[in-house]
Amino acid sequence: MGATGLSGKSVIVTGAASGIGRATALRFAEEGARVVVADLNAEGAKGVVGAIESAGGTAVAVTGDLSERAVVDAVVAAAVDTFGGIDVLVNNAGVMDSMSAAADVTDAEWERVLRINLTAPFLLARAVLPHMIAAGGGAIVNTASEAALRGSAAGTAYTASKHGVIGLTRSLAVMYRDQGIRTNAIAPGGTATDITAGLHIDQEAHGPAVVGRYFVNMGRICDPEEQAAAIVYLASDAASGVNGVVLPVDNAWAAV
Numbered sequence: 001m002g003a004t005g006l007s008g009k010s011v012i013v014t015g016a017a018s019g020i021g022r023a024t025a026l027r028f029a030e031e032g033a034r035v036v037v038a039d040l041n042a043e044g045a046k047g048v049v050g051a052i053e054s055a056g057g058t059a060v061a062v063t064g065d066l067s068e069r070a071v072v073d074a075v076v077a078a079a080v081d082t083f084g085g086i087d088v089l090v091n092n093a094g095v096m097d098s099m100s101a102a103a104d105v106t107d108a109e110w111e112r113v114l115r116i117n118l119t120a121p122f123l124l125a126r127a128v129l130p131h132m133i134a135a136g137g138g139a140i141v142n143t144a145s146e147a148a149l150r151g152s153a154a155g156t157a158y159t160a161s162k163h164g165v166i167g168l169t170r171s172l173a174v175m176y177r178d179q180g181i182r183t184n185a186i187a188p189g190g191t192a193t194d195i196t197a198g199l200h201i202d203q204e205a206h207g208p209a210v211v212g213r214y215f216v217n218m219g220r221i222c223d224p225e226e227q228a229a230a231i232v233y234l235a236s237d238a239a240s241g242v243n244g245v246v247l248p249v250d251n252a253w254a255a256v
Helices: 019-030 042-054 069-083 107-135 156-179 206-217 224-235
Strands: 010-014 034-039 058-063 088-091 138-143 181-188 246-249
Touching: 010 019, 010 069, 010 107, 019 034, 019 042, 019 058, 019 088, 019 224, 034 042, 034 069, 042 058, 058 069, 069 107, 088 107, 088 224, 107 138, 107 156, 107 181, 138 156, 138 224, 156 181, 181 224, 224 246
Parallel strands: 010 034, 010 088, 034 058, 088 138, 138 181, 181 246
Antiparallel strands: none
């Protein structure tokens, strides 16, 4: 607990009801951090809070669509009012696209994917920055994707959104390093989560036909806990000199 410097810290984790976010919230709590569990899934978020509290940790749930300013304000207020500030923000919430190529992307799909995957992290970062600056520092960790490193790991909307996450990460790192705020990202490869649940993907469409040819290089599927370990490392004192980095956690997929 002591080596990471996270004990007693106030941490926001979005998309924390399942998958990488759930594993991350639990890992922070194990390190002694106090966690705001933010997710659209109210029951899932409450379940994570319950698991943390059962293990002797401290957490609070906030539910809602993180692309809405009012929900962002509620998440930030929960951290400030309940835990006294914000030391770490983990922008993990995200949605997948339907693997559509550009000519097949609907306005609705484009706007939804960009709103949740890119606009929401921006809104949250903008909202927490004044608190981190006033406190003399903080850490932001964004969940990008293997799709942020190449054009062949998802459809057009998701790929564009995750490339945008890298741009946001690097801009924040440079703009706020003198205020003691570090911003990094992980780029998960294939990971056992439910992000694709409920998606309809037309296997005959141009996008899936092209993208499918490149998944032979993906390698093994990672566990959410492996992604969580990387996130917690980047937020911890062990990574005090790490800023503006995009860390692939993909079993060498990015190296192929």
